[in-house]
Amino acid sequence: MHKVAGLTPRYPLLLVDDEDSWLQSFRATLRSQGIDNVVLLNDGTKVMEVLGRNKFCAVAVDLMMPGISGEELIPQIVEEHPELPVLVISGLNDIKAVVNCIRKGAFDFIVKTEERNTLIAGVRHAIEIFELRQENSSLQQSFFMDGPDRPELFSEIITAHKDMYSIFKYIEAIAETSRPVLITGESGVGKELIARAVHKASGRKGEFVAVNVAGLDDNIFSDTLFGHKKGAFTGAAEARIGLVEKAKKGTLFLDEIGDLSQTSQTKLLRLLQEHEFMPLGSDMAKRSSARIITATHQSINGMQEHGKFRKDLFFRLRGHMLCIPPLRERMEDIPLLLSHFLNEVQAEVGVDVEADVHEIARFLANYSFPGNIRELQHLVHDAAGICGYKGLMAKHFKKLLVVPLESSSSGFNTALEESVTFGTRLPTLHELRSKLFDEALRRTKGNQSSAAQLIGVTRQAVSKYLKKNEYD
Ligand SMILES: Nc1ncnc2c1ncn2[C@@H]1O[C@H](COP(=O)(O)OP(=O)(O)OP(=O)(O)O)[C@@H](O)[C@H]1O
The missing domain is CATH 3.40.50.2300 (Response regulator)
Known part of the structure; x- marks a missing residue:
């Protein structure tokens, strides 16, 4: 039926x-x-x-x-x-x-x-x-107001960025529905924090249960999610309840959903369609009342086009979709996050860390943060250690950056590393402009915001250039 x-x-x-x-x-x-x-x-x-x-x-x-x-x-x-x-x-x-x-x-x-x-x-x-x-x-209602109605729901998410506020408002609007939520965004942007905020906002009585499904093979995936009966397989000395049951009337958060195998995708689809699951070794289906939130840093759209992710599962998962912008697109959050992570360090080591937050923020504004907020968090902890927890400055961060700084405007890069040489025929302004855009995009691996920062134009200018040249 x-x-x-x-x-x-x-x-x-x-x-x-x-x-x-x-x-x-x-x-x-x-x-x-x-x-x-x-x-x-x-x-x-x-x-x-x-x-x-x-x-x-x-x-x-x-x-x-x-x-x-x-x-x-x-x-x-x-x-x-x-x-x-x-x-x-x-x-x-x-x-x-x-x-x-x-x-x-x-x-x-x-x-x-x-x-x-x-x-x-x-x-x-x-x-x-x-x-x-x-x-x-x-x-x-919410779009006529500036911030979220219940800022306490988002107190752990440090931000002053308008796109993040829109996400908060959207979360408040969808909080009471039970449809699945798919959260996308680069690694370390705070997808799990957002998932927790969705759970908090929903007022669901059950627990928030999180699991990273990357690397789970099909059997472990089934056992972790659905549990097993005693004696279900060799070594199953005791019955085990699965996470779906643990999250009853609450929220089950499945991280790294893009890494699920085809077989596990089919099992997850059945759970979403029928709200039922079968513990291993049992022939009685159990009902699930957990809301499912999933997250990925991969492009699920692209994966389903290449047949790696089931389309029907994708449509089920994206009952609501939240796309979290990378840190490089919300640089105004850096000073706030710096202070937040410095407080974290202080609480951990028990000493007040003196730091020139503005100088550090100015320096880091030219960094692309491939690891996003998690990377900034680690940088602050490491740099604070390097300076012995006193007099923390930009120079303590310099050696810790995993990719080179993208522009010299902070004053920390020396002058232009490479000089421009001209041949006998001078390029036209148009040719030079194209070369500059192409080079900036190459250096930033196609990231439009970072490329724009690098050559001192707006992101819209880069996007316009790409459209005009059908750059992919
Ligand atoms: N806006 C924020 N304010 C404060 N801390 C943040 C914020 N965003 C992320 N963090 C912190 O950064 C770290 C990474 O966040 P989180 O695990 O939520 O990211 P993620 O996107 O789920 O990462 P992954 O893709 O690797 O699973 C956590 O320690 C989290 O507390």
Whole structure:
């Protein structure tokens, strides 16, 4: 039987029918599909009162009820609770009634005699629409404001960059949905910190459980995620619960998802589609209520184009997508991060480290940070050690950089290393300009922001140059 995609909704579904036996049996069907917060009401005349008192994710009303019909209720619900999808459920397949209900604002019309999975699909669709409407309205609200509504959720993420603030606002908007989140960004940009913030913002009661799936072979992947029964294989002396179960009602964070083998991808897809998993050695499927967040530093788009990553899994994972910018694109964060990591060093060694933060920040502004914030964190710890925890300056960082500095504007590089020589024919300005752009892009391995910094133009100028020359 087809299973419901999407987890238990945050707000309950209101089922209204004067027939108690139908209410009970429909609730049991929904429960078997993981939708277990359903409120039953056998009196149609009380619907508006109940809706006024509590928040719901959708309403399913019977068409024919004593006192008030489903058709009469629709316009009242639509007017007072426009965010709520209204499903009409009827014993009759009456096309005229269907048309009337849809015209009055019903979201869908379901016939009781239809297969149970058609009914469930209707409910599932209504819940998804409700979540999307909620998300849309919080996004609209949040874009009129500067910072996040609840800055405490992001207190561990040090930043003053506007793109990061937009990400925070987006996280607040999607916090309550249960759809998967895919976080992309270079290594060390803070993807795990962001995943933790999504979990915090969601208010989910369960734990945040993180696992790096890179390098796990298929058997270890299954055992780690799904667990096993005692005696499932030689050496399985005790039963082990998997991380999916550990993260129940919480969040399961799978890092380095781009490294998953094809077999493990298929297993993960099944978990996302059916919300079920099977511990090794067991023939009973268990239900999962964990929200899945994944992260990668690789281009999943590119990987799926080359057949290395399943397209269907990619579409499931990217219920919401967050792209975290590299540190070189948010250089204004460097002084803040420097102070933050200096506090970290002080807490660790127990001495106050004197440092010229502005001088160091000016120096590092020309560095490309291939390892992003993690690299800056290590640099601060190492450089503080080198200077014996006093008088920390830019020169202490100089020898620790893993790639050369990209420009001489900081004053730490000597003059131009290579001189420009001209042949008998002077190049045109146009030719010289192209050469300069090409060289900057070559030196920065195609990074537009760093290339722009190197030759003192804006990133937009580099991007325009690339477009014009169809540079790839
Ligand atoms: N904005 C930030 N403020 C403070 N610390 C940060 C920030 N971003 C990252 N860090 C720190 O940098 C280190 C790396 O962060 P994190 O592990 O979240 O990165 P990642 O993108 O998940 O890395 P990887 O791709 O290697 O898994 C951590 O110690 C984290 O606490």
